[in-house]
Amino acid sequence: MELERLIKAIEKLREELHLMFQEKANFQDDKLIEKSRKLDKMLNELCEYINNMEKE
DSSP states (O other): OHHHHHHHHHHHHHHHHHHHHHHHHTTOOHHHHHHHHHHHHHHHHHHHHHHHHHHO
16 A cells, blocks of 8 residues: 555655764764654654554
């Protein structure tokens, strides 16, 4: 299903962004840590929204 592929793409994006943040700052910068957390939260909310769409 298309929604499953979208969720997998979002999860892959999350992994890639996490690696990018680690490589760039090694999570020593508090602003980057906070941005990473916010981004992860938004991606989780997006996945949750998509999962709810599947149930409808």
